[in-house]
Amino acid sequence: MIQAPRTSIVASVLALLLLALSARVAVQMQPSSFKAFYCGGRSVLDGVNPYAIEPLRECEHRVAAAALPPYAVEPAPLPGYALVPWALVATLAPAPALWLYFAILVLALASTSWAIGKLAALDPALVALSLFAVWFLNVSFNELPPIATAGIALAALMLAQRRPWLAALAAGAVAIEPHLALPLWISLFCFAPSLRLPLISVGAALALADLAIGGPATALGYFAQTLPAQAFSEVYANDQYSLTHLAAAAGVGASTALRIGVVSYLLMAGAGIVTAQRIARQSGSEYLALVPPAFVLVGGTFLHDIQFMAALPLALVLLGRTPAPNRVVAVAAILLAVAWNEATSRFFLLLSATSAFVTAWIAFPKSARRVAVCASVAVVAAVMVVAVNRLPAAPGAPLLDPPAAAALAPGDQAARAWSLYVTSSPALSTPTARTFARKLPTWTGACLLAAFCIAYGRRRPAS
Numbered sequence: 001m002i003q004a005p006r007t008s009i010v011a012s013v014l015a016l017l018l019l020a021l022s023a024r025v026a027v028q029m030q031p032s033s034f035k036a037f038y039c040g041g042r043s044v045l046d047g048v049n050p051y052a053i054e055p056l057r058e059c060e061h062r063v064a065a066a067a068l069p070p071y072a073v074e075p076a077p078l079p080g081y082a083l084v085p086w087a088l089v090a091t092l093a094p095a096p097a098l099w100l101y102f103a104i105l106v107l108a109l110a111s112t113s114w115a116i117g118k119l120a121a122l123d124p125a126l127v128a129l130s131l132f133a134v135w136f137l138n139v140s141f142n143e144l145p146p147i148a149t150a151g152i153a154l155a156a157l158m159l160a161q162r163r164p165w166l167a168a169l170a171a172g173a174v175a176i177e178p179h180l181a182l183p184l185w186i187s188l189f190c191f192a193p194s195l196r197l198p199l200i201s202v203g204a205a206l207a208l209a210d211l212a213i214g215g216p217a218t219a220l221g222y223f224a225q226t227l228p229a230q231a232f233s234e235v236y237a238n239d240q241y242s243l244t245h246l247a248a249a250a251g252v253g254a255s256t257a258l259r260i261g262v263v264s265y266l267l268m269a270g271a272g273i274v275t276a277q278r279i280a281r282q283s284g285s286e287y288l289a290l291v292p293p294a295f296v297l298v299g300g301t302f303l304h305d306i307q308f309m310a311a312l313p314l315a316l317v318l319l320g321r322t323p324a325p326n327r328v329v330a331v332a333a334i335l336l337a338v339a340w341n342e343a344t345s346r347f348f349l350l351l352s353a354t355s356a357f358v359t360a361w362i363a364f365p366k367s368a369r370r371v372a373v374c375a376s377v378a379v380v381a382a383v384m385v386v387a388v389n390r391l392p393a394a395p396g397a398p399l400l401d402p403p404a405a406a407a408l409a410p411g412d413q414a415a416r417a418w419s420l421y422v423t424s425s426p427a428l429s430t431p432t433a434r435t436f437a438r439k440l441p442t443w444t445g446a447c448l449l450a451a452f453c454i455a456y457g458r459r460r461p462a463s
Helices: 005-027 033-046 056-063 080-089 094-120 124-140 145-160 164-174 178-191 193-212 215-233 243-249 254-283 287-295 305-321 327-337 346-363 370-389 403-407 414-423 433-458
Strands: none
Touching (some): 005 094, 005 124, 005 346, 033 080, 033 094, 080 193, 080 215, 094 145, 124 327, 124 346, 145 178, 145 287, 178 254, 193 215, 254 287, 287 433, 305 433, 327 346, 403 414
């Protein structure tokens, strides 16, 4: 699907304009998860445990003094190999380090757009506009999914171009989000034989980096203690999209809810790997990388809205390659492209409407009333965003010093302090109609995309 030159020019100008506005808005934002990653990297530089409350808490309160109550600390629950780059970033002062991170996220958006454009014969500027709302949602929270999404898209492109070492390196970038990387790596290892040696090499390099920052005790402790503690810390968090959270909100105990989430993750990972292999046999090896990460966004134990960006490469490639518009994939892509949680600023509303318009533009290239259809989609999306965010919210400010905070020791897991902060903040842990309504469109989009892929993989290939 090659775009007309005029459309490409308009899309490129609009993408550059939104990028400039994004930089301006980002300057005015307080560091969010950046403080955790930066201070985790600082801990690595100092040779201390990056998963303990101290000195992570002291560093975070220095980087973003007004972000949290005095006792609270936001964990940096990344595997050791993912903290190594942050150790390099932490050699800079916080302000220039934050700008460097913003530049990295811009590069991730550009790489993702280029790779999807090559795979689906779409203009990269149009792809960037489709991704923009969820990308900037990640920017506003200083989050990592744009990097993992770039790895998914680049791994798919390198697979299609038969460049196994580059595909393995791209898969290594996805490992910054381990729950997305695991099914992708299994899929590539099982069904792309040329990638087995490169994947083993990249995996060995990551393991060595993991061991280098704290030895075997820290590396094993990450899986045995840090990950379970982090999963437990957000069982009741309102911004969780996991099946674990849904089960807990329905009254299931936390431990049982976590087991339900683990089982659902394993089932969806298996379904994604099998479906990827089926589609790859018919439509190309790139689906071995595109499909599995999208599947594990359904269910699971620990998911936020920012991570659903990882499903958009699959949705956009399917849209770009389908001769006739597929309404199921179109609806899924539009629902996933909108930042449903954010209606606090006109800029976010503009981005969501723009992404909805452009995604519909990609989905319906031959519509007789293309502009009218896309404009209608954008208006409906904007109205829905405003409507769900006007539903009643949970009242109440966080407890500044809950009694349990006195029991926290400096060497405890940072996730313990984070769990206390979440559960002591009604706005963060009291379910309401608004918190459910915000999630419903994203859940629907992810489920529709997975259902389409299962049906698509079962079809008989044309003779």
